[in-house]
Amino acid sequence: MCPQAQLTGLHSRSEELVELTRSYDRGRVSWPEVETQLKKETAQLVRLQESLGFEYVSDGALSWQDPLRPLTRSFAGVTSGTRYSRWFDTNTFYQKPVVTAKITPDGFKIQDFLQTELLPKTGKWKVSIPGPYTFSELSENRYYRDKSDLVLDVANAQREVVKKLAAAGVSLVQLSEPCLVYRPYREDPLSRAEIDLALRGIRRVVEGVQARFLVQSFFGDATPVLTSLLELPVEAFGFDLYETDYSKLHIETTKDLVLGILDSRESHIEDAKWVAETALRVTKHVDAPSVALAPNSDLKFLPRPTADKKAAVLAEAVRILKEAS
């Protein structure tokens, strides 16, 4: 099954960086001091992934203030409001984007997304950004009368962003779509019309962009939307194993699977053998050409040493799987 491992989303900041950024926030240190530490830690994370043999390397997005902010900055018609909203069912928050005019691409800066100078010159780079449906759902819409116009304009603007990311050297773009699956309050699964709208948005983003795309779902049961995700013109799809009961799935697909198999919300370090065995069990229900093992969402929910140990578990599980095959 050609196993691989990869990180997903925002990685964890070290205690040193926590202390420095706090001091910066209180006006006690200058930004260059923070930046030096940010670069040092990004380089460490890149080296870690290289040493673990990850095919796609992420910079960990250590400077991102929340998962939406870089995209918001790259759009005209959207501002970061002053209101902080809870990020799903976590104890973390994001600045709610406020849509006040037609959304167009504007203000893209590569450094808002990636520390390109710290990523390996010859390797493949991965970046994770919220998909158009999730970005739209988490924004406060004060402009569009029709939600589909909002989603499609976000998608159009996002396509320009990913084109630039691809031009800068990104090989794999993860479109994170937790809003497709997060339905905690006895809601029915997303309606067909909503799923179709989300899929139209994703299609619009990937159209004509020279990069691999992964649509990743987390924080909810992916079972009701997986078949739909397989219709997308993307190379890979993924889901959260801590929310999705794989034993109910019977899927055969030509797309690669990214399996959210490590729990990014718990400090318990999974046993690599257990990870490998579980991945094998899942592949009996989801027949995909290749499987990448990943955390189920951002490792930023863990202290840095724990997050790094989890990354190493992924590599060890991949080694076990390769040996077994």
Add this chain to the structure above:
Amino acid sequence: MAKLFPVQEIGSLAKPLWRTKGIRQQLSSQDLKEAEDWAVRLGLDNFHDLAKSILKDTDPKSRARQVLQLSTVYGLRLFEKAGLDNNGVGGEQQRVEMYEHVIKAVEGMEFLGHVHSFDYKYFKKAVALSEIRRRHPIYLQEFLDVRQYSKSPVKVPITGPYTLVDWSFNEHYLRKNENHNLKQRKQEARREFLLDMVEKVIRPEIRNLLDAGASWIQIDEPAVTTHPEPFDMELFVEAWNETVRGFNCKFSNHTCYPSEIGYKILAEYAPKLDKCSQLALEFANRDNPRLGAEEAVREGYRALLQFVENGFDGEFGVGVVHVHDFTGDADPKAGRVVERNIIESPELVRDRLLYASKIVGDPAKIWVNPDCGLRTRTWDVAFAKLANIVKGAQLAREAYD
């Protein structure tokens, strides 16, 4: 007839620099300058004797103890001066913060480090590594000090077990569980951890507080609206009911800053909370800084209706002032904006109370408080807000005369 619209403090006050420094190191008379200024404002006649005693105390433990006692007295006097009817525990001056203060006293738990919340904000997380149990009393000494120094009734806010568990990692209980369904495994481990937190940490603490004379415990559960899944909400109810079982005192719940559907969910489950005689909730944060007691103006308070419609028939602690940074403009009659603060006017407080009373249908069920603790505001701002709450409550009372 009992006084309408009694005013209560709901959480913590900022810790003065002399308090933060004084529990760690020797203070100089310069360090106590701010304390001296406030002593005059709060009418602490014996300040110089107390200061002298702290300054000459070379034993770190007893000095820290004196500093904590003194800052508790300051918190209590500030509330009294502002005119509050219930002083809480004087602004929680003896606690580090609501999570760490408790976890430090729990055997079997260890702090792992900080995780990112947003921007440059972080929270410290601990993990359950073995069976948990309370090492020593957590809030008792603070309560004994407050009981000694408070001139008004007190209530003891404690961090609820659901929140303590939700904000912690759970290795021990996960390791014990072998369910192959990962979601169910996490849920079962969470339940076991939570019920241990109730039995081995929180109930012994409540027993100590009641034995020492506490008559009102406020259980703070900010995490409860984070997980609106029925499993979690039912777990919260189970833990609450187990927490209060067999105890004879007033219990109330404080839950603020819910997720977008948080209060809708809490409203549905609140009637199932045994002995929960009051829900203290946050509303000002989502309301307009404009005068008026009509529905069209008071959109921030509409969530109250959900609690009433779902059958919660206890009291409400109604948040009438914002406790975080304020950006934007305010109608001058409704409040004045001072740097990053809004000082809500008494008239705005009155209108919020009158509207809340209309929804609840009985003004006797309304207590008045800030949305949450005022610890992110300076003492000047906190005092100004509290004093205006007291005046606003008086205006609302007059409307019922």
